[in-house]
Structure formats: C-alpha cells, structure tokens
Amino acid sequence: MTQFRLTPTVAKLPSTVPFVGPETQERARGKPFDARLGANESVFGASPRALAAMAAADHWQYGDPENHDLKHALADHHGTTPDHIIVGEGIDGLLGYLARMMVAPGDTVVTSEGAYPTFNYHVAGFGGTLHKVPYLDDHEDPAALFAKAAEVNAKLVYLANPDNPMGTAHRGEDIVQSLQALPPQTLLLLDEAYVECAPEGTAVPLPPGDPRLIRLRTFSKVYGLAGARIGYGIGAPDLIAAFDRVRNHFGVNRAAQAGALAALEDTAWLAHVQAQIRSARARIVQIATDNGLTSLPSATNFVTIDCGADDALAKAVLDGLVARGIFIRMPFAAPQNRCIRVSCGTDLMMDAFAAALGPALRDAKKG
Amino acid sequence: MTQFRLTPTVAKLPSTVPFVGPETQERARGKPFDARLGANESVFGASPRALAAMAAADHWQYGDPENHDLKHALADHHGTTPDHIIVGEGIDGLLGYLARMMVAPGDTVVTSEGAYPTFNYHVAGFGGTLHKVPYLDDHEDPAALFAKAAEVNAKLVYLANPDNPMGTAHRGEDIVQSLQALPPQTLLLLDEAYVECAPEGTAVPLPPGDPRLIRLRTFSKVYGLAGARIGYGIGAPDLIAAFDRVRNHFGVNRAAQAGALAALEDTAWLAHVQAQIRSARARIVQIATDNGLTSLPSATNFVTIDCGADDALAKAVLDGLVARGIFIRMPFAAPQNRCIRVSCGTDLMMDAFAAALGPALRDAKKG
Numbered sequence: 001m002t003q004f005r006l007t008p009t010v011a012k013l014p015s016t017v018p019f020v021g022p023e024t025q026e027r028a029r030g031k032p033f034d035a036r037l038g039a040n041e042s043v044f045g046a047s048p049r050a051l052a053a054m055a056a057a058d059h060w061q062y063g064d065p066e067n068h069d070l071k072h073a074l075a076d077h078h079g080t081t082p083d084h085i086i087v088g089e090g091i092d093g094l095l096g097y098l099a100r101m102m103v104a105p106g107d108t109v110v111t112s113e114g115a116y117p118t119f120n121y122h123v124a125g126f127g128g129t130l131h132k133v134p135y136l137d138d139h140e141d142p143a144a145l146f147a148k149a150a151e152v153n154a155k156l157v158y159l160a161n162p163d164n165p166m167g168t169a170h171r172g173e174d175i176v177q178s179l180q181a182l183p184p185q186t187l188l189l190l191d192e193a194y195v196e197c198a199p200e201g202t203a204v205p206l207p208p209g210d211p212r213l214i215r216l217r218t219f220s221k222v223y224g225l226a227g228a229r230i231g232y233g234i235g236a237p238d239l240i241a242a243f244d245r246v247r248n249h250f251g252v253n254r255a256a257q258a259g260a261l262a263a264l265e266d267t268a269w270l271a272h273v274q275a276q277i278r279s280a281r282a283r284i285v286q287i288a289t290d291n292g293l294t295s296l297p298s299a300t301n302f303v304t305i306d307c308g309a310d311d312a313l314a315k316a317v318l319d320g321l322v323a324r325g326i327f328i329r330m331p332f333a334a335p336q337n338r339c340i341r342v343s344c345g346t347d348l349m350m351d352a353f354a355a356a357l358g359p360a361l362r363d364a365k366k367g
Numbered sequence: 368m369t370q371f372r373l374t375p376t377v378a379k380l381p382s383t384v385p386f387v388g389p390e391t392q393e394r395a396r397g398k399p400f401d402a403r404l405g406a407n408e409s410v411f412g413a414s415p416r417a418l419a420a421m422a423a424a425d426h427w428q429y430g431d432p433e434n435h436d437l438k439h440a441l442a443d444h445h446g447t448t449p450d451h452i453i454v455g456e457g458i459d460g461l462l463g464y465l466a467r468m469m470v471a472p473g474d475t476v477v478t479s480e481g482a483y484p485t486f487n488y489h490v491a492g493f494g495g496t497l498h499k500v501p502y503l504d505d506h507e508d509p510a511a512l513f514a515k516a517a518e519v520n521a522k523l524v525y526l527a528n529p530d531n532p533m534g535t536a537h538r539g540e541d542i543v544q545s546l547q548a549l550p551p552q553t554l555l556l557l558d559e560a561y562v563e564c565a566p567e568g569t570a571v572p573l574p575p576g577d578p579r580l581i582r583l584r585t586f587s588k589v590y591g592l593a594g595a596r597i598g599y600g601i602g603a604p605d606l607i608a609a610f611d612r613v614r615n616h617f618g619v620n621r622a623a624q625a626g627a628l629a630a631l632e633d634t635a636w637l638a639h640v641q642a643q644i645r646s647a648r649a650r651i652v653q654i655a656t657d658n659g660l661t662s663l664p665s666a667t668n669f670v671t672i673d674c675g676a677d678d679a680l681a682k683a684v685l686d687g688l689v690a691r692g693i694f695i696r697m698p699f700a701a702p703q704n705r706c707i708r709v710s711c712g713t714d715l716m717m718d719a720f721a722a723a724l725g726p727a728l729r730d731a732k733k734g
Contacts, residue, residue, distance in 0.1 A: 003551060100377070242371070253622075
C-alpha cells in the first residue's frame with residue numbers, strides 16, 4: 001500500500017479530466033484531425049513578433065517571478081498601475097489560484113448550468129459547493145446569478161462575457177447595471193477571455209480597481225498563444241496582492257512572458273486576426289444556413305450552431321464530424337446541448353467543415 | 368472595501384516571494400549582471416534539438432493534457448510504464464500539487480532547516496506545520512528526518528539528494544538503507560533535481576513503483592530548460608493517478624512538452640553538459656582555493672564555498688559579488704549560511720567570478 005494520506009477534501013474528489021484533448025482523440029482514431037475546431041484556439045496563429053520573441057527567449061533562464069515587463073505593459077494598456085494586474089499561467093491557472101484563495105470546504109459559489117467546467121473543477125477541488133442557474137435564451141443571466149449569490153451567501157460568482165460555450169454576450173453597460181444586485185459579500189469573477197473578439201462596448205466600462213469584481217483576460221484566444229499558458233487578471237490592489245500568498249512565483253514560462261509582451265504591442269496583427277475571425281464566423285453561419293440550421297449570434301472566435309432538436313441529435317452530428325476528421329465540441333447542459341460549437345478556422349478548415357456537415361447531419365438524422 | 372473573503376488558511380499567510388529574481392536585482396542596480404550564477408540554471412543551454420522542437424511548436428494549440436508522448440518516453444527512460452509518471456509545471460508545480468493533495472491545516476511535514484524554501488512555502492500555504500531537523504556535516508540527515516517524521520506523525524518528509532543549497536549527496540543505496548526507518552504513515556518526497564549532475568550511484572536504486580516515496584525530476588537543471596517550466600515525478604500508480612484530482616490538466620505549455628521530449632532523446636548533449644559542469648565545478652573550486660577558501664564536495668551544477676566565518680561575512684561577500692555584477696545566492700540557515708553558492712558558468716562567467724571574488728572578500732573582511 002502506498003504511503004500517502006490524502007486530505008479529506010482531496011480524498012473525496014474523482015480523478016478526472018475537465019476536457020478530453022484532441023490529441024487523445026487523434027491517438028484513438030489513429031490519425032490527426034483535418035480541422036482542429038473544437039478548443040476555440042486561434043488557428044490564425046500568434047503575431048510574428050510574438051513568435052520571434054519566443055524563439056529568442058533564453059529557455060535556460062527562469063522567468064522573472066514579478067512578470068515585471070508584461071505587467072507594466074498591461075497596466076499601460078488598461079490605463080492603470082501594475083498593482084492592479086496579476087499575470088498567471090492562463091485563465092485556468094488564475095481560476096485555480098482564486099478558488100484556492102477564497103474557497104474552503106462548505107463555501108458556496110455560483111455559476112451557470114453548463115458554463116466553464118474548469119472553473120467548477122477548481123471550486124469542487126477545494127471543497128466548495130456549486131450552485132447553478134440556467135441560461136436565459138442562451139445567454140448567461142446576470143440577474144439570476146446575482147440573486148442566487150445573495151440567496152446562498154456566495155463568496156464567488158462566475159460570469160463569462162462573452163460566454164463560452166454559447167458565444168453570446170451582454171453589453172458591458174448592462175453588466176454594470178446588473179451589478180447593483182451583486183451582494184456585498186460576493187466577488188464577481190468576470191471571465192473576459194473572448195472580449196477582444198466581441199463588438200465594441202462588450203468589456204465592462206468600470207475602473208480597474210472596482211472592488212466588486214476581478215476580470216480575467218488571456219493570450220490564448222485572439223492572441224493565438226493557447227499553448228504558451230499565459231493570462232492575467234485586473235482587479236483592486238488588495239485582491240491582486242493576495243495572489244502572492246499562493247501563486248507559484250516562477251510559474252509563468254519565460255518564452256510566454258516575452259511572447260505575450262510582443263503580442264500585446266502588435267496591434268496590427270490583432271486587427272488582422274479580428275478581421276479573420278469576423279470572416280470565419282460569417283462562413284460558419286453560412287455553412288449552417290446551407291444545411292438548414294440556425295446559428296447563435298457570436299461575440300467570440302467560435303459559432304454555436306443549433307442542431308434543431310435534442311442533445312442526442314447534436315451528439316450524433318458531433319460524432320459524425322469527428323469521424324470525418326473535424327474536431328469540434330458541444331455544450332454540456334440542456335437545453336444548450338442541442339447545439340454544436342465550431343471554432344473559427346482557416347479557409348481550408350472551413351471547407352473541410354462545410355464538406356463534412358451535410359453528411360454528418362444526414363447520418364445523424366437517419367441514426 | 369474589496370469584496371473578497373479569503374479562506375481562514377490563506378488569510379493567515381503573508382504575501383511573500385520565496386526567491387527574489389535576478390531581474391528584480393538588475394532593475395534595482397540599473398544594469399544586467401555580467402554573470403548569472405545564482406539560480407543553478409544551466410548556462411550551457413538546452414540541446415539544440417530541444418530548442419528546434421520548441422521553435423517548431425504550434426503555440427496556438429493547447430498542449431496535450433495527457434502529456435502522452437513525453438510521459439511514454441520518460442517511462443521508457445526509467446524502464447517502467449506511463450502510469451508511474453506524472454508530468455507537471457516544473458518541480459515547483461508538482462510540489463504545490465503534492466502539498467495540496469496531502470496537507471490540510473494542522474498536518475505535519477518534515478524537512479531540513481535551510482532546505483528548499485519553495486517546498487516550505489507550499490506546505491505553509493495549505494496550513495501545514497513544518498518540523499525541521501538540522502543538517503549533519505553539511506549533508507541532509509535522512510536518519511534524523513525519518514526519526515522526526517515518526518515523532519510528529521508526518522504525512523510528508525522532504526529530502527533532496529543531491530542537496531540544494533549545499534550540493535552534497537548521499538549514495539542512493541545509503542538512502543535505501545535509511546528508508547527502513549521511514550514511518551509507514553509517511554511518504555518520502557525525494558527531490559532528485561540535480562541527480563543527472565551527480566556521480567553514478569546517487570539515484571536511489573529502487574523500482575519506480577516503490578510505495579514509500581515519490582521522486583521528482585526536472586528539465587530545469589542539466590537539461591537547460593528552467594524557463595520552460597517542466598518536470599516530472601516517478602511513483603506508484605495510485606499516487607500518480609491522484610494528481611488527476613487536482614492538477615491543472617492543460618498547465619504544461621506545448622513548447623515545453625516538445626522541448627523536454629527532444630532534450631531527453633539527445634543523450635550526446637546531456638553528456639556534453641555533464642562534462643561542462645564537471646569542468647566548471649573544478650574551476651569554481653580552484654577560484655575558491657586561490658582565495659584561501661574551501662569548497663564543499665558538489666554533486667550538482669553549483670559549488671558551495673565556505674567563507675570561513677559566519678553569515679555576516681558570507682552576506683558581505685555575496686553583496687560584494689552582486690555589486691561587481693555577479694549574481695549568486697547563499698544558504699538561508701545557520702551554520703550553512705557561512706557559505707555562498709555559485710552555479711556553474713561559462714568560461715567567461717567563471718573569469719568574471721574569479722576577478723570579483725578577491726576584491727569582494729577583501730572588502731567583506733574590512734567591513
């Protein structure tokens with residue numbers, strides 16, 4: 001018998017994986033996917049300046065534990081001071097730190113049914129109790145989230161704007177309005193991973209130090225650096241300082257620090273990718289329409305397509321696409337799981353998706 | 368007032384940094400160091416094949432959450448199966464996971480006075496109580512560690528072999544002997560970060576599935592990939608599987624996965640670096656001798672030099688070296704803090720160290 005004794009909290013947890021990676025599926029099917037459209041990565045890639053900075057990084061040196069240069073650049077970018085910025089190992093890493101900082105066994109947390117599973121994984125991982133509210137017309141429902149937070153005395157409430165997996169968004173000023181109902185004992189965790197893909201006015205128009213929320217951003221989406229594992233939070237200095245109690249100070253890899261800094265500076269590349277995303281979104285919508293399906297309005301780098309029936313049909317369509325070399329995912333909870341979720345791709349990938357959707361749909365309806 | 372409520376455990380923690388990075392010191396002094404010899408990084412760099420693999424990585428794609436290819440290669444390397452291997456975000460990341468898995472408030476953990484501070488940071492961070500035993504003749508003292516573990520009913524005991532910051536090592540078979548005194552309720556965390564720098568026979572000659580311990584290895588030292596943040600653990604499958612309860616599944620960056628795999632395969636580069644390390648170690652010893660100082664025997668990629676008096680003198684020597692552009696560190700606890708710790712460097716860096724040590728020592732003795 002192995003000589004380890006887990007904590008009571010960890011002993012109760014399952015060994016689990018929030019998401020199965022496409023590589024796992026590729027190994028199972030014995031060949032790579034033709035189109036990798038399931039993880040909302042940016043197939044358009046990172047800024048060439050970012051790639052050059054990463055290639056030039058001295059990998060033999062530990063990264064700067066202060067993330068000084070990037071933190072200062074981000075502070076400038078957001079018109080604030082570095083003590084409002086925490087840089088971490090992607091939003092996943094920052095979510096883990098936040099859960100650890102705030103969630104002890106029995107603490108309550110609120111999110112939406114079917115929202116980001118990795119957040120739920122971290123909350124459950126520290127013994128927290130999750131309360132979930134349903135989506136409203138395929139949008140996250142701030143009023144219901146904050147009402148539930150008041151009801152259960154939540155320490156944290158999670159809201160993604162734009163939302164994943166539905167791609168829908170609220171206007172920033174509407175979120176600000178709804179914040180009047182946020183209970184004073186609850187911190188809003190506002191996940192803005194996709195905000196650079198969204199229409200003007202989606203980011204909350206609030207000062208970086210607003211004490212009611214922390215905003216999370218990432219270089220994994222529009223900046224094309226998912227593999228580099230780097231993201232950041234914007235919040236009040238006392239909350240930002242608290243990360244230093246728990247974070248892995250040398251956790252951000254050196255190449256990512258250099259790459260993110262260069263990516264942030266390359267606004268021309270950002271605009272280029274944003275245009276590519278708009279174009280690919282329109283293409284996905286068209287492909288859906290061509291197959292008699294409707295799409296949800298998207299403020300992200302993916303489009304959610306309504307398969308028009310239940311989760312069984314959507315799952316069959318997904319399986320049919322995967323079998324035809326198209327990696328996609330679908331929402332986890334009803335009734336959103338009547339949909340499939342398709343990331344923006346290159347023209348070639350969109351062609352492959354277009355060719356596969358009709359047959360996948362036909363087979364699914366026969367099934 | 369910011370609307371966050373920390374857990375009772377985190378509320379008691381200080382905002383802290385286990386190590387101040389050299390970049391922080393460089394910003395304070397307004398210029399870069401001439402020789403970066405303080406963090407036991409490998410100035411000889413990573414395998415060119417590893418660097419090429421990292422440059423070719425698709426940074427826009429998330430890494431494989433299973434770390435499949437690297438895990439399989441490591442299993443082959445150690446003559447075992449992949450379920451004995453956990454890949455993580457450097458040893459620091461794996462230490463954090465282990466502390467989280469096993470340490471709840473009030474749990475006891477044993478380490479040596481002056482051993483790796485980041486381990487202590489993680490244990491304290493989960494509310495654990497640390498018990499420390501002194502070094503014995505500048506070596507970690509397994510017998511004392513295991514006796515203390517029995518006395519305090521420790522869940523975990525930490526032992527680095529070779530040791531950091533002293534550079535000394537025990538023979539693997541001596542560790543195996545001493546394991547007879549390891550209490551059955553205690554897991555040994557054997558940190559072998561430097562084992563590839565050590566003489567044959569330093570690694571413990573135990574099967575990978577031995578239930579009494581987990582061994583931690585890294586690509587940060589001899590493999591020259593400190594900035595990439597990747598390491599691994601070797602242990603019994605039930606313990607290895609438990610990491611899936613808490614780890615950040617997508618936490619290892621994609622370039623690091625590719626780089627570590629290539630580094631592991633490039634045994635010629637490993638031999639090259641090992642030779643460089645032996646040569647640089649001899650040079651550091653010679654420089655110390657030239658200045659009337661003695662060195663400790665080193666099984667690592669650094670040499671610990673005895674300044675011959677107390678911590679005040681060692682600190683003055685360190686400050687004098689830093690002022691002369693040489694970044695080094697020193698042990699944290701008495702009586703080991705009579706020493707300074709110098710990482711292996713290139714010939715140019717060793718020349719810079721040689722030129723600076725004499726004046727630094729003279730000033731320190733005057734001071």
